[in-house]
Amino acid sequence: MDISELHAIAERERARRTSIRIHCCTSSGCMASGGVVLHEQLTKAVSAAGRQAEIETVAVGCMGFCGLGPMVVVEPEHLIFERVRPDQAAELVGALAGKPCSIERGDPQHPFFARQLPIVRRNGGQINPERIEEYIAAGGYQALYHAVHDLEPNEVIEELTRSGLRGRGGAGYPTGLKWATVAKSRGERKFVVCNGDEGDPGAFMDRSILESDPHLVLEGMCIAGYAVGASQGYLYVRGEYPLAISRLQKAIGQARRLGILGSQIFDTAFDFKIDIRVGAGAFVCGEETALIASIEGRRGQPRPRPPYPAEQGLWGFPTLINNVETLANIAPIINGGADWYASIGTAQSKGTKVFALTGKVRNTGLIEVPMGISLREIVEDLGGGTPDGVAVKAVQTGGPSGGCIPASLFHTAVSYETLAEVGSIMGSGGMVVMDASTDMVELARFYVDFCMDESCGKCIPCRVGTIQLHRLLSRIRAGEASRAELDDLEQLCNLVRDTSLCGLGQSAPNPVLSTLRYFREEYEALCQPEP
Amino acid sequence: MSARTLTINQTLVSAREGESVLEAARDAGITIPTLCHLDGLSEVGACRLCLVEVAGSSRLLPACRTTVSEGMQVQTDTPRLQEYRRAIVELLFAERNHVCAVCVASGHCDLQDLALHVGMTHVRYEYLAPSCAVDTSHPRFGIDHNRCVLCTRCVRACDEVEGVHTWDIAGRGVAARVITDLNVPWGEATSCTSCGKCLLACPTGAIFPRGSTVAEVQRDHSSITRIMTARGERW
Structure with a gap:
């Protein structure tokens, strides 16, 4: 396939389109609130009105504003309809002909939309994720073509290093450096693995990307394969994401038929295959060495690092493991250039980050914001504060590995360094907002309960330490503990953090330590008075 | 195979290239407690008892899975590790x-x-x-x-x-x-x-x-009883 063919596909797709497109979200969030039925009803309503020639309904990916789903956006005028019920389909189609309409209308200038900077989510809500033509019409696969035809592998890595992109899975390891390490490692074979085992409670960023724009991730994986010298990629997706899996399978099939995946990609000597591996429901498999064990068909358990997967990964071969969101950033960086990407964000943290904004917040959903934005802007401007107007108490970032940041620190700019300084982590992007009614001890207990349940049991501090932490927190919560036991709690947290084998155990005490740091009075109030 | 010199608890220790800190320490007569380690089996680094402090590493490292390197500074028995x-x-x-x-x-x-x-x-x-x-x-x-x-x-x-x-x-x-x-x-x-x-x-x-547990041990008194009562039976 030549670049002209890619352009021809895009051209045919644009010519095929009708003048008005009704975009109806059919991703998991809106699907749960009736998006699929709504899409069918809208299609019927358009035919009933006899306007198929000028209006088409498109089942698109996530628009982000999940709290107001199902969302419908009519292009090119960008009319936003919220919480549309299937029985309102005819009314909505009527509204396009100027008839009165009672459906809630959204404001495109609303800060929830206006303050975002979509890079990895820019096709969300714009294209039908099940049709590769729409992705190509949106400029898709041009970055891959450019990479394999015009760039040497080390030039791709160079571009990525200059962009300043860091791992979006949470730890923030420089992506360019990781790619360079894998490229330099010697091995008969090499692998690229996409980590789609998103498991934090309240996090659905990767799910949305995989469901709304599967080709973007595939393109990122292909470019990664070219850059590091791999010919096989594995997409590890958790089994709880059936829609993501089916859309990825479709996407892989479509790309293969067009010669974008498989052998001799774009008529070059570069071969790259992608296979899906489905996780079986273990949080720890998001840890890279456990994920490797799981792909190899073994029990999903971590092993000590080093050796890092970049040297010895899948079946002992050099393996590049990147998170979904990291890989989704690759094609935009190759297209837009490293300088453009590096101009976004802070000195150390470049680009944008997708957050799943949930909890006691008016506007719940997915947001993609530039690094360096303050927590206050996210919670109050984009999130709109709490639904009943009471003061926000804290936000929890990073899920069970993260911490709580009190409202007094909401001036903190979002970056890997600053969030770590205040005792939390960037994490994969879960952001849970809490108001005064949230019991912080119970919150800490919830997250410890999660880690206790998900501990694989291999190392003693995590296996037994988390259950002892949970017992101690339960005693405190029940008012049975003395103040001295708060010190025991802290000591046990330090033990689990410093001696556990993998990231799960090492970060499991974070929710306890951060709530102890900022909300110690809540713990003390529950303790028995000194005799 | 070349030698490496490292410092374990302020003592200079010579080790073979590729050897683990645990092996090097044992050769030098320094005990590091272990549980999941057994000579001859692969190392899993699971029990976390052999964790040691290595200068330059912010994390504690399992001695069984850490390879010696030249000039390495290892502490195996600090108060924190003991605790x-x-x-x-x-x-x-x-x-x-x-x-x-x-x-x-x-x-x-x-x-x-x-x-x-x-x-x-x-x-x-x-x-x-x-x-x-x-x-x-x-x-x-x-x-x-x-x-x-x-x-x-x-x-x-x-x-x-x-x-x-x-x-x-x-x-x-x-x-x-x-x-x-x-x-x-x-x-x-x-x-x-x-x-x-x-x-x-x-x-x-x-x-x-089987047969060695407290509950499984069975006492057979019949032979001693026979000795004790044999005299009485004869007369």
């Missing part, structure tokens, strides 16, 4: 039912030795007191899960030495158990060759030879 080791051993004692007085391994048990070594005087954690199964379906051996510390020495000995892989782990967290074949009673595990390597590898009294 963590004691706490880890206490966590193990609190996890299942380790009652030495009624255990077949008392007196020759790695866990008991560890408790003495780290100076454990009491257990500060709540005893979880699970009710674990005892599998005596195998004709020669038994496994008491109450004593198991999940070190996986049996799993590795069976897989790496006997080459059978009868043992493995099922479940996760504190619910994890060593299992035979696809979680069938040991006596029904057709892959087991009854070689007894798991028994020899087990650090505690979890895997034991």
Whole structure:
């Protein structure tokens, strides 16, 4: 396939389109609130009105504003309809002909939309994720073509290093450096693995990307394969994401038929295959060495690092493991250039980050914001504060590995360094907002309960330490503990953090330590008075 | 193979290239406590007892999985490490039912030795007191899960030495158990060759030879009774 063919596909797709497109979200969030039925009803309503020639309904990916789903956006005028019920389909189609309409209308200038900077989510809500033509019409696969035809592998890595992109899975390891390490490692074979085992409670960023724009991730994986010298990629997706899996399978099939995946990609000597591996429901498999064990068909358990997967990964071969969101950033960086990407964000943290904004917040959903934005802007401007107007108490970032940041620190700019300084982590992007009614001890207990349940049991501090932490927190919560036991709690947290084998155990005490740091009075109030 | 010189606890130590810190320390007569390590088996770094402080690393590193390097500065017995080791051993004692007085391994048990070594005087954690199964379906051996510390020495000995892989782990967290074949009673595990390597590898009294447990010991008084009463019977 030549670049002209890619352009021809895009051209045919644009010519095929009708003048008005009704975009109806059919991703998991809106699907749960009736998006699929709504899409069918809208299609019927358009035919009933006899306007198929000028209006088409498109089942698109996530628009982000999940709290107001199902969302419908009519292009090119960008009319936003919220919480549309299937029985309102005819009314909505009527509204396009100027008839009165009672459906809630959204404001495109609303800060929830206006303050975002979509890079990895820019096709969300714009294209039908099940049709590769729409992705190509949106400029898709041009970055891959450019990479394999015009760039040497080390030039791709160079571009990525200059962009300043860091791992979006949470730890923030420089992506360019990781790619360079894998490229330099010697091995008969090499692998690229996409980590789609998103498991934090309240996090659905990767799910949305995989469901709304599967080709973007595939393109990122292909470019990664070219850059590091791999010919096989594995997409590890958790089994709880059936829609993501089916859309990825479709996407892989479509790309293969067009010669974008498989052998001799774009008529070059570069071969790259992608296979899906489905996780079986273990949080720890998001840890890279456990994920490797799981792909190899073994029990999903971590092993000590080093050796890092970049040297010895899948079946002992050099393996590049990147998170979904990291890989989704690759094609935009190759297209837009490293300088453009590096101009976004802070000195150390470049680009944008997708957050799943949930909890006691008016506007719940997915947001993609530039690094360096303050927590206050996210919670109050984009999130709109709490639904009943009471003061926000804290936000929890990073899920069970993260911490709580009190409202007094909401001036903190979002970056890997600053969030770590205040005792939390960037994490994969879960952001849970809490108001005064949230019991912080119970919150800490919830997250410890999660880690206790998900501990694989291999190392003693995590296996037994988390259950002892949970017992101690339960005693405190029940008012049975003395103040001295708060010190025991802290000591046990330090033990689990410093001696556990993998990231799960090492970060499991974070929710306890951060709530102890900022909300110690809540713990003390529950303790028995000194005799 | 070239030599490496490193410092362990302020003592200069010579080690072979590729050797672990644990091996180098042992050669130099420095004891680092271990539990999941067994000479000859692969290292899993799971028990976390051999964690040491290495200058330049913010994390504690398992001595068994850390390769020596030139000029490395290792501390194996700082107050922090001593405290963590004691706490880890206490966590193990609190996890299942380790009652030495009624255990077949008392007196020759790695866990008991560890408790003495780290100076454990009491257990500060709540005893979880699970009710674990005892599998005596195998004709020669038994496994008491109450004593198991999940070190996986049996799993590795069976897989790496006997080459059978009868043992493995099922479940996760504190619910994890060593299992035979696809979680069938040991006596029904057709892959087991009854070689007894798991028994020899087990650090505690979890895997034991049949007939040796407190409950199984049977006293036969008949012969002594015969001696005692023989005179009376004759006259």
